[in-house]
Amino acid sequence: MVDDDPDFREGLVWLLESRGLPTRSWAGGDAFLQALHSGTQTRECAVVLLDIRMEPLSGLATFEQLKALAWPWPVLFLTGHGDVGMAVAAVKNGAWDFLEKPFQNNLLVDKVEAARRAAVELVQHEQERLRMQQALAALSAREREVLREVLQGHYNKNIADHLGIAQRTVEFHRANIFEKLQVGSAVDLAHRLGRLGLE
Amino acid sequence: MATEPRLDFDTLDLDTHRAAALTRRALAGLVALLLLVAVSAVLLVVFLRQEEAREADRRRTADAEWLDQTLRFHFRRLENDLGALAQRPEPGAPTAPAQPAGLWWQQPGLVVFHGWVPAGDGRAAEAGTWPAGLQALARGGESANALALLLDTTRGLQRTAHAGPLPGPDGQPLLWLAVPQFEQGRFTGDYVAAVSVDQVLARLIPDWFLQDHRLSSAGDDGGSALAAADPRSRFLAPINLPGAQWRLQVDLLGRQAPLAPRLFFVVALICLVGMLLALWRLWRDTLRRQRAEARLQTQLALRTAMERSVTLGLRAWDTAGRLLYANPAFSRLVGWPAPVLTDPARPTDQPPPYWPPEQGDEFQRMRHGATEPELQQAGQALQLLHREGHRIDVLTHSAPLVLADGTVVGWVGSVLDLTERRRVERLAARQQELLEASARLVAVGEVASTLAHELNQPLGALSSFATGLLNRMRERRIGYDDIVPVVERIERMAEKAGHVIHRVNAFARRQEMRRQPLALAPFVERVALGTTLPEGVQLDLRLPIGEGPVVPADALLLENALHNLVLNAGEWARQGPRPPGRVQVAIIPGDSEAPGGQVGIRVADSGPGVPAEQRARIFDAFASGKPGGMGMGLAICRSIVEAHHGRIEVSDSPTLQGAQFTLWLPLNP
Numbered sequence: 001m002v003d004d005d006p007d008f009r010e011g012l013v014w015l016l017e018s019r020g021l022p023t024r025s026w027a028g029g030d031a032f033l034q035a036l037h038s039g040t041q042t043r044e045c046a047v048v049l050l051d052i053r054m055e056p057l058s059g060l061a062t063f064e065q066l067k068a069l070a071w072p073w074p075v076l077f078l079t080g081h082g083d084v085g086m087a088v089a090a091v092k093n094g095a096w097d098f099l100e101k102p103f104q105n106n107l108l109v110d111k112v113e114a115a116r117r118a119a120v121e122l123v124q125h126e127q128e129r130l131r132m133q134q135a136l137a138a139l140s141a142r143e144r145e146v147l148r149e150v151l152q153g154h155y156n157k158n159i160a161d162h163l164g165i166a167q168r169t170v171e172f173h174r175a176n177i178f179e180k181l182q183v184g185s186a187v188d189l190a191h192r193l194g195r196l197g198l199e
Numbered sequence: 200m201a202t203e204p205r206l207d208f209d210t211l212d213l214d215t216h217r218a219a220a221l222t223r224r225a226l227a228g229l230v231a232l233l234l235l236v237a238v239s240a241v242l243l244v245v246f247l248r249q250e251e252a253r254e255a256d257r258r259r260t261a262d263a264e265w266l267d268q269t270l271r272f273h274f275r276r277l278e279n280d281l282g283a284l285a286q287r288p289e290p291g292a293p294t295a296p297a298q299p300a301g302l303w304w305q306q307p308g309l310v311v312f313h314g315w316v317p318a319g320d321g322r323a324a325e326a327g328t329w330p331a332g333l334q335a336l337a338r339g340g341e342s343a344n345a346l347a348l349l350l351d352t353t354r355g356l357q358r359t360a361h362a363g364p365l366p367g368p369d370g371q372p373l374l375w376l377a378v379p380q381f382e383q384g385r386f387t388g389d390y391v392a393a394v395s396v397d398q399v400l401a402r403l404i405p406d407w408f409l410q411d412h413r414l415s416s417a418g419d420d421g422g423s424a425l426a427a428a429d430p431r432s433r434f435l436a437p438i439n440l441p442g443a444q445w446r447l448q449v450d451l452l453g454r455q456a457p458l459a460p461r462l463f464f465v466v467a468l469i470c471l472v473g474m475l476l477a478l479w480r481l482w483r484d485t486l487r488r489q490r491a492e493a494r495l496q497t498q499l500a501l502r503t504a505m506e507r508s509v510t511l512g513l514r515a516w517d518t519a520g521r522l523l524y525a526n527p528a529f530s531r532l533v534g535w536p537a538p539v540l541t542d543p544a545r546p547t548d549q550p551p552p553y554w555p556p557e558q559g560d561e562f563q564r565m566r567h568g569a570t571e572p573e574l575q576q577a578g579q580a581l582q583l584l585h586r587e588g589h590r591i592d593v594l595t596h597s598a599p600l601v602l603a604d605g606t607v608v609g610w611v612g613s614v615l616d617l618t619e620r621r622r623v624e625r626l627a628a629r630q631q632e633l634l635e636a637s638a639r640l641v642a643v644g645e646v647a648s649t650l651a652h653e654l655n656q657p658l659g660a661l662s663s664f665a666t667g668l669l670n671r672m673r674e675r676r677i678g679y680d681d682i683v684p685v686v687e688r689i690e691r692m693a694e695k696a697g698h699v700i701h702r703v704n705a706f707a708r709r710q711e712m713r714r715q716p717l718a719l720a721p722f723v724e725r726v727a728l729g730t731t732l733p734e735g736v737q738l739d740l741r742l743p744i745g746e747g748p749v750v751p752a753d754a755l756l757l758e759n760a761l762h763n764l765v766l767n768a769g770e771w772a773r774q775g776p777r778p779p780g781r782v783q784v785a786i787i788p789g790d791s792e793a794p795g796g797q798v799g800i801r802v803a804d805s806g807p808g809v810p811a812e813q814r815a816r817i818f819d820a821f822a823s824g825k826p827g828g829m830g831m832g833l834a835i836c837r838s839i840v841e842a843h844h845g846r847i848e849v850s851d852s853p854t855l856q857g858a859q860f861t862l863w864l865p866l867n868p
Contacts, residue, residue, distance in 0.1 A: 005656050007692055011663030014685070018670035053652070080652045101655045105666035 001025040003051040029062030074115040129196040146173040263436035281378040285390035313392035353379040361443035372396040417448040512614030520562035534586030569597040592617040628731040661692040720747030732769035741785035748798040760839040764802040771806025803852035803859040
């Protein structure tokens, strides 16, 4: 939570913690960035709330710097009257969402929760992708050939003809692939690979 | 307007050219005439001179013939006389024969000698009967030869012969005459006579002829003498006497030229020249007149063009107040053609058709405007009536029409159409109002934005604390001791928000109200007339005479409120269902319920009115019914009236069927 108004900042912290969300706050964008650089704040999964109107480093400038650091987690903007245009532009630029003051407080918490869940999902997605990539890398050359044929939808018999091997051998490889990639069927395999954007 | 005759300067020039060509043709004709007259005058002179010369010739010939005949007649008589003398007995007698009667013989010295010369020889003269001089003459020289020839001739030809003139003994010329005598066919002799030429001319020619002729015998050199003299005053008349070489030189004495024809001619010439002179003068005068006319025409055309193109309406009256003239601009302005306006048959006691009768007598007002120095300068703002019924705002100036000698012959007035100018002013004012409104809008937007931000922070924080506290309390996760500081903090933040509001209020109330007694009637009139209404919306004032009620009020603030109301009413009246829009501003006496009495200023319009369900909130701020409106106008009005301890109310207007706002002001707050 980054806001230069202490009452507002502490009020929000008080609110978020009342819903069981562990919260840390900084009085400005520069303080937050410095904490990231110095390592006092790790880059673990988190939702960042940024006030748009701050001095000297505004919320938008802070967001730009976060993007430059390849910050992966959701950023929400808090806007006052008349800053909505800026906030919309920020969302188009990659921010998660914005909240207009004065807000329904529990709605704000709900949005933060949603962003957190999304972040968590993102983390899980990333982990699965990483695991799949590692599994793919662990396949042997023959298994990769068989995998390509399977993904093209051929039957085992046809695959055996194409690759000039026995149908039984194909079945053996196929079982190996499924086991290594931890999938139950060819459809499941194709679905997962497509969702993770892998070949 | 399209048929308005257009001035064509080319046509004008063409006229002048044609006139010039006409003049040139006239000039050429005149010159030809002049030439003809000159030639005929010369011809006439030549003809006259020839005629005169012919006349003189004829007279000379007649004179010469007359002389010839007269002298021959006399000589024939002399011949007869001599013949008679020769028949006398004894012709050779020495005694002088008796003198015969007749002209010849009565005049002494006329016949110098006469005598018988018998046949034989010419030497008879020597017989001694001849006078000595004659004998000497006959004796020798040319004269003798001539005489001998004379005698021979008579004898030979057997008829009378003449000789001479020969110089006589005393030198005077003599003319000789010989008459032969025959007896039985035999020549017996001649009877010879000598007559004095000078005497003949002096005696035989009648006096009437000699009065204006001088005769002399011309010698052999007569021709040369004649040549030397003027041929018109001298001529030779030959006398045909057989044998004699006698010519008479005639000199015309006191020769009078024929005066009458010359006189007539001169008179005719003078007349002709006079006529030509007159013609020339006339022509020159015509030319001058033409030039002046062309100049005048151009001037007139220029004046007419100016008069036609000027946009200022002009009128002129005679001293009795009859409209003499109205220019096209004025006709266009009021929609009446000028001939109708200046119709002499129109009665003067009746106002002209363009004059609204309630403005008094036009001529009086105009004359008043011409004599008041202040009105002369500033003019009078009046209204005229268009033919189609609508009113035209005009500014009029007037002045007397003064001749060069100072006499006032009438009055002239100019009329400037203000409608267009008013419209432009109205547009400009409307533009200005829109501009100001948008500036106000921006300012208010800025204020609202700042205010929102200022309030957002404490209110947002407060709300966060409250919600957080509530969440914890619902889950009973918080102890009493933890609650107190949070609630304290909430209270602080509520105070902070209250401070913001206080600051805003302090800013809004910075202007102090200054209440002074205000006479409502002139105030309302000034504000209502000073408000620019949309075009076509008519303003109707219902005010008491004089000052009207007096209330203690801040004139500036109250003006603001009233101005807002009138402006609002104008806007809505324009959108009303029954054009033209109307706005009525009235001062109404208050009802008796209010303690101390009150007075109302009522602004009604013919607009769509205010629906009953909106009446409760039209005075709230930011509740605008107009596109682009801020919704502050009525809110401000209400604040101002409430500051005066009055109130504002809205209802339906019973007269104009629109909305009606009434500002109630207490007379003794």
